[in-house]
Amino acid sequence: MTLHSVWLPPAGQSRQATRLASLGATTxxxxxxxxxxxxxGHDDPRYRVGGFVVSGVTGGMTAGVSHGRAVIQGTVTQGAYPVALDEDITVTFPDGDAQYNRIDLLVLRVYDDAYDGSGRSEAAVEIIKGTPAATPAVPALPTLALALAQVTVRAGTGAGSGGIDWANDRTDLRTTLVSVGGILPVYNNATVAGGYPGHYQDNDVLGYLQRWNGTAWVAYPKALGGIAPAGIVSTGGYTGQYxxxxxxxxxxxxGSAWLPAxxxxxxVASQDAGYTTSTTYTAALTDTAVTALTLAFTAPATGAVLLHFGARMLTQSSTTASAFMTPQVTQGSTVVxxxxxxxxxxxxxxxxxxxxxxYRLAALTPGTSYTVTAMHRSSDAxxxxxxxxxxxxVDPAN
Structure with a gap:
């Protein structure tokens, strides 16, 4: 027998099975x-997971399942079942329905008569056949089973009619686990919650290490005081992070949102020209849709700002009169x-x-909001x- 499961056979277990399937603590x-x-683990170190790979034979209904090791968790008191497949095996999918497509699951499954009354105490690689339908559904995963692959078997598919389109109709469903305290190499399980705060995983797709903080996977290290690269951090780890x-x-x-640092x-600007003949300062101009040109700002820590202002001006039919534009600053109803x-x-x-x-304006209260309003007048009514x-x-100033 090439599929071993330790602490399961009622008549005892071989030393070989113990060596192959003894995995120690798990995630x-x-x-x-x-x-x-x-x-x-993989024979080629460029890849992450080489165990229980499902690869179909072109033009047929047969797939190969590669050797490997796994753990299947039962109920809380039932415990976890270590499983090892020590040589590659083949499985054959049933032919397709005459009318409809179906979806099959290939699973690694444990039978334990002491808990399920199945009369079996062994592990098996099985095909869970789906139901043909116009819109086929994935069959339910049996108790004490680990999904390896999902395979769409199209209507009329058979060994003599082209077989399964393995390149497009097979989906790898394998997920990973490692010993407690180990860094989990993500494989189809990037969004699965961590087991405990301080649990780490290596996200190969994103290209960085992540730490479970109790509610989410956070990029690690946070680089306290450093600037996180684009796309690494979605939620800040602390107020003041960049x-x-x-x-x-x-x-x-x-503390709650990312704002420009x-x-x-x-x-503020306006290109809608207006005029006045008022000899006292006024915010309102005639012949313009701009009721008043205003600008809000917050006083910096220095309490000083530079007020930049100006306009394109003309004194109509006069070379002796003057047009004036000046800022007026208020804080609430108080004129500053x-x-x-x-x-x-x-x-x-x-x-x-x-x-x-x-114009430099000082003696402002840091952190307080102010409003500057453009005022205009003519020297001649x-x-x-x-x-x-x-x-x-408005710019901050020393």
Whole structure:
């Protein structure tokens, strides 16, 4: 017999079976339970799992199953059954239905008469035949069985009619397990929950090591204080963690979301020209849809900012009058900086000219929100002053 299962035959077991199937501790899924799965290892070290590979014979209904070792978990008190197949075997799938496709499962299964009353105490490689249907379903996995492969057997398929399309109709369902404390090589089980916080797995598809934190697999190491590469971290491990986003933007985890680590300076602009003849500062302009040009900003830790502002201005039919644009800063209903000519940008002339200036505003409260509003006036009530292409920007300052 080439399929061995230890601590199962009622008449005892051979020393060979003990050597082949003695696996030690396994990947836990509970205090008394283990995952079911195939032990990793391959004759070619470039690959992860060589045991129980299902490979079909072209043009036929026969598939080969390669040698390997596995563990199949029973109920909590039943324990885990180590299984070893010491030579390759072949299995033959039944011919297809005349009308409908079906889906079969190839499984590694344990029978234990003491628990299932089957009259058998052995392990077997079996085909669980599905039901032919217009939309076939995968048959249920039997108790005490590990799925190896799923095979679609199309209508009319037989050894004399082309056989199974093994390249497209076979799906590898094998999963892995390792000894407790070992790093699990992921194979069809990347999203299966870890057995305990501190459990590690190597995700070959993503290309990095992961640690189970109790609720999710997290890239490891976290690189505390470092910048995580793009695509590695979906949820921050701590407030203040940084990552490079897929858009090439540095982001910071604020405890609940990823935000740009470097916030662009607040900026606002309008190209909808308007005019005023008011000799006192006003936010409203005539002949424009912009009611008022405003900009909100948060005071930096230094409590100082640079106010950049300007516009394309014209004093209609006058070369002596002046057009003024200046910022007014408020915090709530409190005016922090009043509109005044000394800090403003101004222009005199009947031809448009672009003017701008910068003003440093200090003594702000760090972390407090402020609003800056563009204010305008004419030096002469009889002169129309036009403002176009207006802008404001706020930068932190020392």
């Amino acid at each position: 836990p899924s509970g205090p008394l339970q283990s995952r079911s799965g195939i032990l990793p 990552r490079d986003s897929s858009l090439g933007v540095l982001q910071r985890w604020n 470097i916030t662009p300076p607040p900026f 900086l009043s509109a005044n000519d000394e800090v403003g940008a101004s222009h005199s002339g009947t031809a448009y000219s672009s003017v701008s200036t910068v 009889g002169v129309i002053c036009w403002f176009d292409n207006m802008f404001m920007r």
